[in-house]
Amino acid sequence: MSVTTRSLFKSYGDLVAVNGIDLDIKPGKVFGFLGPNGAGKSTTIKMLTTLIPPTSGTIEILGVNAIKNPLEVRKKIGVVLQQPSYEPNLSVEKSLEKYGMMWDVDKKTRKQRTEELIDVFDLREIRKKKNEDLSIGQRRRVQVAREFMHEMELLFLDEPTVGLDPGARRNLLNYLKNKAKAGLTIFYTTHVLTEAEYLCDEIAVINKGKILAVDTPDQLKSTFGQEKTIKIHLLDRNDKLAQLLSGIFGCTLDFNTGTDIIIQSSKAEIVLSHVLSILIENNIAVEDLSAMPTTLEEIFLKMVRDTNESNN
Ligand SMILES: Nc1ncnc2c1ncn2[C@@H]1O[C@H](COP(=O)(O)OP(=O)(O)OP(=O)(O)O)[C@@H](O)[C@H]1O
Numbered sequence: 001m002s003v004t005t006r007s008l009f010k011s012y013g014d015l016v017a018v019n020g021i022d023l024d025i026k027p028g029k030v031f032g033f034l035g036p037n038g039a040g041k042s043t044t045i046k047m048l049t050t051l052i053p054p055t056s057g058t059i060e061i062l063g064v065n066a067i068k069n070p071l072e073v074r075k076k077i078g079v080v081l082q083q084p085s086y087e088p089n090l091s092v093e094k095s096l097e098k099y100g101m102m103w104d105v106d107k108k109t110r111k112q113r114t115e116e117l118i119d120v121f122d123l124r125e126i127r128k129k130k131n132e133d134l135s136i137g138q139r140r141r142v143q144v145a146r147e148f149m150h151e152m153e154l155l156f157l158d159e160p161t162v163g164l165d166p167g168a169r170r171n172l173l174n175y176l177k178n179k180a181k182a183g184l185t186i187f188y189t190t191h192v193l194t195e196a197e198y199l200c201d202e203i204a205v206i207n208k209g210k211i212l213a214v215d216t217p218d219q220l221k222s223t224f225g226q227e228k229t230i231k232i233h234l235l236d237r238n239d240k241l242a243q244l245l246s247g248i249f250g251c252t253l254d255f256n257t258g259t260d261i262i263i264q265s266s267k268a269e270i271v272l273s274h275v276l277s278i279l280i281e282n283n284i285a286v287e288d289l290s291a292m293p294t295t296l297e298e299i300f301l302k303m304v305r306d307t308n309e310s311n312n
C-alpha cells in the first residue's frame with residue numbers, strides 16, 4: 001500500500017476535524033478525497049504529509065511509519081497544499097529552477113524538466129514574469145508545475161484546480177492521468193464531482209471528519225444510484241404545500257421557486273404516488289413531471305445531507 005491509516009484522529013480543542021479515518025491506497029492509483037468545506041480534507045492531507053501530527057492513530061506512507069520518521073516520508077512524496085505559496089520576486093522559470101535545486105536535481109535534468117513543465121502547464125508566455133505579477137490561476141499553475149520538478153512515488157494535491165480555467169483544468173487532469181499511468185500514486189482532494197469522476201480510480205466521500213463511503217466512481221453510482229430523482233413542476237405556488245408534503249419522506253419542495261417538488265428516493269415511484277394523491281386531493285395542478293438520471297453529484301450531496309441530518 002502507498003498509504004495506510006488506522007483510526008486517524010485530529011482534534012483542535014473541542015472540534016474533531018478528523019474522526020477516525022482508515023485508508024488503504026494502492027500504488028499507482030488516483031485516490032479522490034471528496035467532501036464539502038470543513039469536512040477534514042486538508043487536515044488529513046497535512047497529517048499524511050507529516051506537516052501536523054495526528055491526535056491519535058497510525059499512518060504508514062510508502063512503508064514508512066510517518067509519525068516516527070517524518071523526514072524519511074517527506075523525501076519520497078510531493079505535496080501541493082491548498083493555500084497559495086510562491087516567492088513574489090522570482091520569475092516563473094526561476095521558481096521551477098529553484099525548486100529543482102532544493103530537491104538536488106542535477107542541472108541538466110533541471111533544465112530539461114523546466115522546459116517540459118513550461119510546455120505542459122502552458123507557461124511559455126509568462127515564463128519571465130514575476131510570480132507576484134501573475135493572475136491567480138497562473139500562480140496556481142506554477143505552484144502545481146514546480147512540484148513535478150522532482151521525482152516522487154506519491155503526490156498529494158489539495159484542490160489543485162481551484163482558480164484554473166476549463167482548458168487549464170482539463171490539461172492538468174490529463175497530465176495527472178498520464179503520470180498515474182506511469183506509476184505515480186496520487187491523493188487528490190476536490191469538491192468538484194465531475195473532476196473526481198474523470199480522474200480517480202477510487203473515491204472516498206468524507207463529511208465531518210468521517211468517511212461515508214469508499215469505492216470506484218462506477219460502484220458508488222450503482223450502490224447509491226438506486227435512487228431516482230423525479231421533479232414535479234407545478235402551475236402555481238401554493239401556500240399550504242410545504243405543510244402538506246411535510247410528512248412524506250424523500251420529497252422536498254424547492255423553496256426558491258415554490259413550484260418545484262423534488263423526489264429523491266430508492267422508492268421514488270411510491271413517494272410519487274403519495275405526492276400525486278395529495279396534489280389531486282388539494283386541486284393543485286401539475287404542469288410538468290420529469291425523471292432525472294442520478295449523477296455522482298446528487299449521490300454526494302445526499303450522502304452529506306443525510307449525515308448532517310442524522311447528527312443534528
Ligand atoms: N489550525 C486549526 N485550528 C482550529 N481548527 C481548525 C484548524 N485547521 C482546521 N480546523 C477546522 O477543522 C475542520 C476541518 O478543516 P479542513 O481544513 O480540514 O477542511 P477541508 O475539508 O479541507 O475544507 P475546504 O474544502 O474548505 O478546504 C474545520 O472545521 C476547520 O475549521
Ligand SMILES: [Mg+2]
Nearest residue numbers: 041042043082
Ligand atoms: Mg481544504
